[in-house]
Amino acid sequence: MSKIWLKNEKKVFLANFSGSSMVKDSDNIYSMINDFWRKKTYVKEEDKLLPMHEQEFLEPYRVAQSYCGGTWNDYNTPFAIQVGACNLNCFWCFVSDDLREGKIGDYFTVKDVIEMWRKNENKGVLRITGGEPFLAPEFLIEIGKELKKLKERQRYLWIDTNLLGKNYDNVAKTLSDLEIPFGICGCFKGFDKETFRFNTNAPKDLFDKQFINARTILNNLYNNGELFFYVPEILENINETEIEKKIINFYEQITSKVHELAPLRVTVLKIKSYEANKDKLDFKRLESGLTRNLWLKYLKTKYTIDLIWLPQYQIKLKR
Numbered sequence: 001m002s003k004i005w006l007k008n009e010k011k012v013f014l015a016n017f018s019g020s021s022m023v024k025d026s027d028n029i030y031s032m033i034n035d036f037w038r039k040k041t042y043v044k045e046e047d048k049l050l051p052m053h054e055q056e057f058l059e060p061y062r063v064a065q066s067y068c069g070g071t072w073n074d075y076n077t078p079f080a081i082q083v084g085a086c087n088l089n090c091f092w093c094f095v096s097d098d099l100r101e102g103k104i105g106d107y108f109t110v111k112d113v114i115e116m117w118r119k120n121e122n123k124g125v126l127r128i129t130g131g132e133p134f135l136a137p138e139f140l141i142e143i144g145k146e147l148k149k150l151k152e153r154q155r156y157l158w159i160d161t162n163l164l165g166k167n168y169d170n171v172a173k174t175l176s177d178l179e180i181p182f183g184i185c186g187c188f189k190g191f192d193k194e195t196f197r198f199n200t201n202a203p204k205d206l207f208d209k210q211f212i213n214a215r216t217i218l219n220n221l222y223n224n225g226e227l228f229f230y231v232p233e234i235l236e237n238i239n240e241t242e243i244e245k246k247i248i249n250f251y252e253q254i255t256s257k258v259h260e261l262a263p264l265r266v267t268v269l270k271i272k273s274y275e276a277n278k279d280k281l282d283f284k285r286l287e288s289g290l291t292r293n294l295w296l297k298y299l300k301t302k303y304t305i306d307l308i309w310l311p312q313y314q315i316k317l318k319r
C-alpha cells in the first residue's frame with residue numbers, strides 16, 4: 001500500500017478515478033474533470049418530482065444549504081476526491097481492489113486540491129471520500145485550515161468515513177474550532193457483529209469500535225459541524241424476523257453508545273451494482289429495499305412522526 005500522507009510535503013495520495021468502477025455506473029451522471037476529480041449529481045432531473053421520502057440517500061446538499069445559504073441546487077453536484085486506500089475490504093465494495101489497496105493514484109498537495117476545486121466551482125460541496133479519508137487525518141485538518149483562509153461563504157466540506165480510521169478526536173475538534181461549515185458521514189458496516197463480519201471479514205470487535213469512534217466525533221463537535229450515518233442494507237439471505245432482530249440490536253447499540261436520537265440521522269444504504277461487485281450479490285433479491293422499510297417501521301415505534309419527518313440535519317445531537 002502506498003503511503004497515504006507525506007508529512008513534509010503535505011501531500012495526500014488520491015485515487016485515480018479512471019481505474020475506479022464507479023465511473024462505469026450507468027445510472028449516475030459523472031462528468032470527468034480529470035482522472036483524480038469528479039463531479040456527481042445527487043438529485044437527477046428525472047427524480048426531481050419525487051416526494052422527499054422517496055429519496056434513498058442522505059446527501060449533503062440540504063445541510064450545506066442550511067449552513068451556507070443559496071439554493072439546494074448550488075450543492076447538488078459536489079466536487080469529489082477519493083483518498084486512495086482503505087483499511088477494510090467489504091466484499092461488495094464499489095471501488096476496485098487496486099484502489100482499496102492503494103495501488104492506483106498520485107500525490108497532491110492540499111493547495112492543489114483547493115485550487116482545483118476553486119478553478120472548477122465557485123461554490124458547492126467538496127466531498128472527500130475513499131477509500132478511507134481518516135487514514136490521512138492530517139490531510140483533513142490541513143484542508144480545513146485552507147478553507148478557513150478562503151472566507152468564501154458557499155463552500156461546504158463533507159467527509160465520509162468507515163468509522164475505523166485514525167484521530168477522530170483531533171480532526172473533529174480542529175475542524176469544529178475553525179468554524180468552517182462541514183459534515184462527517186460515518187458508515188457503520190453492519191447492524192450487528194455478525195453482519196459486520198459478513199460484510200468486511202474483519203474482526204468482530206471492530207463493530208463496537210465504530211460506535212466508540214462515532215461518539216468521539218460527537219464529543220468533539222464543540223462549535224459546529226454535523227454528524228450523519230449510513231448503514232448498508234442487510235445482505236445475508238435471512239428472513240424478516242431475523243432482520244428485525246438485527247435492527248433492534250443496532251438501535252440499542254447506537255442509542256446507548258452514541259446518542260438517543262442518532263437513529264434519526266441514519267440512512268440505510270442501498271447497495272448498488274457496480275462493475276466491482278456485480279458478480280458478488282443477488283441484486284434482484286435486494287430490489288425490495290426490505291431492510292430500509294423494516295428500519296423505518298421500527299423507528300415509528302420509537303419516535304414521533306414529527307421527529308421522523310424532520311430533515312436529518314435538524315435532529316439535534318447534543319453532546
Ligand code: SF4
Nearest residue numbers: 086088090093131162
Ligand atoms: S469501507 Fe468503503 S471503501 Fe473501504 S472496503 Fe468498505 S465499502 Fe470499500
